[in-house]
Amino acid sequence: MLLTPGPTDVPEFIRYSMAKQTIHHRTKEFKDIFQDTREMLLKLLGTKSCVILASSGTGAMEATVTNFCFKKALTINSGKFGERWGKICQATNKDFVELKYEWNTPTNTKDILEAIKSNKDIDAVFLQVCESAGGLRQPVEQIAKAIKDSNKDIIVVADAITAVGVEHINTKDIDVLIAGSQKALMLPPGLSVVGLNEKAIEKIGQKPTGYYFNLFAEFKKQEQNTTAYTAPTTLIIGLNEVLKKFETIGLDNLYKDTKKRAEASREALKAIGLTIYPKTPADAMTTIKTDKAEKIRELLKSKFDVNIAGGQDHLKGNIFRINHMGLIEPYQASWVLNSIEKSLEILGIRKFNGEANRVFMEVYFA
Ligand SMILES: *Cc1c(COP(=O)(O)O)cnc(C)c1O
Numbered sequence: 116m117l118l119t120p121g122p123t124d125v126p127e128f129i130r131y132s133m134a135k136q137t138i139h140h141r142t143k144e145f146k147d148i149f150q151d152t153r154e155m156l157l158k159l160l161g162t163k164s165c166v167i168l169a170s171s172g173t174g175a176m177e178a179t180v181t182n183f184c185f186k187k188a189l190t191i192n193s194g195k196f197g198e199r200w201g202k203i204c205q206a207t208n209k210d211f212v213e214l215k216y217e218w219n220t221p222t223n224t225k226d227i228l229e230a231i232k233s234n235k236d237i238d239a240v241f242l243q244v245c246e247s248a249g250g251l252r253q254p255v256e257q258i259a260k261a262i263k264d265s266n267k268d269i270i271v272v273a274d275a276i277t278a279v280g281v282e283h284i285n286t287k288d289i290d291v292l293i294a295g296s297q298k299a300l301m302l303p304p305g306l307s308v309v310g311l312n313e314k315a316i317e318k319i320g321q322k323p324t325g326y327y328f329n330l331f332a333e334f335k336k337q338e339q340n341t342t343a344y345t346a347p348t349t350l351i352i353g354l355n356e357v358l359k360k361f362e363t364i365g366l367d368n369l370y371k372d373t374k375k376r377a378e379a380s381r382e383a384l385k386a387i388g389l390t391i392y393p394k395t396p397a398d399a400m401t402t403i404k405t406d407k408a409e410k411i412r413e414l415l416k417s418k419f420d421v422n423i424a425g426g427q428d429h430l431k432g433n434i435f436r437i438n439h440m441g442l443i444e445p446y447q448a449s450w451v452l453n454s455i456e457k458s459l460e461i462l463g464i465r466k467f468n469g470e471a472n473r474v475f476m477e478v479y480f481a
Contacts, residue, residue, distance in 0.1 A: 118451055119424040120247055120277060120400035120438040122297040122304055129301060132356040133349045140346040148355055150340040155358035159366065160279060160294065161286040162310035166333040167354075169347040172276045172295030175307035176241075177203050178328035179291055182319050183270045184209050184239040189230050191241065194218040194248025195427050196274060200241040212237065218249035218430060219393045219404075224261045231265055239270040244278035248427060250402035250436055251393040259288035270318060277399040279308075280361070281440055282370050290315040296350060299373075299399065299440035300357055306350040360442075374398050376448050377439045379478035383452045386474040388465060392434050400424075401437045408435040411458045418461075419454035449475050 117124045138145050156165055168175055180188065180203045188211040190200035204211035212234050214226050222242065231237050240262055244255045259271045272291040278284055279292070280299030286292055292310035296302035309330060311319075316334065323331035327344065336343045361369055377398035381391055384403055392404040405411070408425055409432050415421040426434035437451055452471040460467040 116421045116447060116450065118438045118443075118447070119422055120250070120298070120436050120440060121295075123299070123301055123438055123441045124443075125301055125303060126442060128360070129353050129356050133353045135352075138348060140342065140348050145346070145348060145351075146340050148352060149337075149342075149346065152351055152355040152358060153337065153340065155362060156308065156354070157310075159358065159361065160292055160308070160310035161284065162292055163312050164316060164334060164338065165308055165310045166330055166337050167342070167346075167351065168307045168309065168328070168333070169305065169344075169350075170307050170328075171297075171304050172274070172293065172307050173199065173203075174328065175293045175295065175309050176200065176274060177207070178309060178325070178330055179272045179293065180204060180209060180239075180241065181207055181325050181328060182330040183272060183291060183315065184211075184241075185322065186236040186238045187211060187234055189214070189227065189234070189237045189240045191222050191227075191243070191253070192216065193220065193222060193243070193251055193253065194246040196243050196248060196276075197246055210236075218246065219251060221251060221253055221395045222258060224254070224258050227258055228261055228265055231262065231269065237269060239272060241272045242274070244273050244275040244284060245281070245397035245399045247277045247400070247436075249393050249430065249434070250397055250400045252395045252397035254395070256285045256288065263288045267314075270315060276307075277397065277440065280369070281373050281397070281399045283366070286310070286312060290318075296354070300354065301441040302350055302353050302357060306347050306354065373439055375479055376443060376445070377401060379475045380437060380439065380448055380452060382478045383471040383475040384455065387456050387459060387471045389455075399438070399440050401439065402434050403436075404434050406433060407462060407464070408432055410462055411435060411455060414458040414461055415451075415454050419450070419457070421451050421454055423451070445475075445479055448479075 276295040279294035294308040296306035297304040319331040392402040424436040456471040
């Protein structure tokens with residue numbers, strides 16, 4: 116059972132949809148699929164327009180740095196992915212200011228406003244909606260509003276790779292919203308999405324930048340339901356299937372179910388004495404802080420056939436992360452919690468009495 120917060124499990128109906136013969140990307144047949152996919156995708160993103168890129172999520176991150184920052188970037192580093200903005204700025208010779216936080220701590224809006232005030236040349240702010248390194252939900256809507264209230268020309272770029280398809284994101288003050296295929300979209304890796312609102316569209320048109328990651332060139336093509344270069348046809352066909360499924364379920368129901376699963380899992384793990392790591396947990400995953408993380412992960416893998424994620428850098432060996440993204444049945448979530456409780460018994464930490472599962476069922480089916 117693959118329950119890492121990316122890559123997530125690719126359900127069978129999606130795998131089958133991608134198993135058909137290759138179609139040419141310049142045919143009417145593909146154009147129709149592209150158009151249909153794009154229309155559903157815009158509803159999911161809640162943005163005016165979007166471009167689909169053939170790259171992993173980091174490609175979309177780099178594209179937003181090169182296409183939206185011409186003077187100085189403000190980057191928010193609350194973990195591995197937030198740190199990546201700074202690395203991209205360095206690699207692409209962009210001036211940047213970084214605000215750094217412990218990985219369990221949400222960004223303070225006041226710090227952002229101060230940084231903007233003392234660096235008048237900041238023209239783009241980069242942050243995560245959910246920082247996957249610690250499972251932290253950033254108050255991104257509130258931050259975006261504060262930035263826009265102070266200077267509406269600053270472009271707000273939100274990496275929502277572990278938030279799109281998980282929860283409703285209010286994009287009123289967010290100019291750019293990034294998504295990726297291998298998280299809540301339940302696809303294999305290789306496709307990223309850059310959602311664009313008016314201000315972002317205006318900015319890419321002012322100074323088209325780059326060659327492959329030229330968002331304006333892609334925007335113009337994709338508004339015509341085609342791509343500048345060869346489209347990742349197979350992944351787009353898979354995405355079409357995913358989005359159709361989301362429409363059948365209903366986005367509100369999808370979000371509600373994910374939230375319920377996340378809440379019930381958190382309560383269950385707390386009930387068996389474990390500690391939630393982030394101060395403001397995202398619903399994409401549950402992160403537990405424990406120095407037994409590696410022992411628990413090993414037992415889960417060897418005895419219970421469950422693959423969950425550990426931590427990186429200073430959190431290596433100190434946390435584990437369970438995925439809630441995608442279409443996960445309650446019995447699957449329940450199996451993982453049971454396995455963790457059983458592992459605690461094997462490690463001599465706590466006698467097994469089914470408490471985790473009991474609490475999960477009680478909260479989930481309340
Ligand atoms: C997975 C992820 C990415 C993208 O990583 P890739 O490996 O390049 O797909 C970016 N940001 C966040 C928050 C992520 O979880």
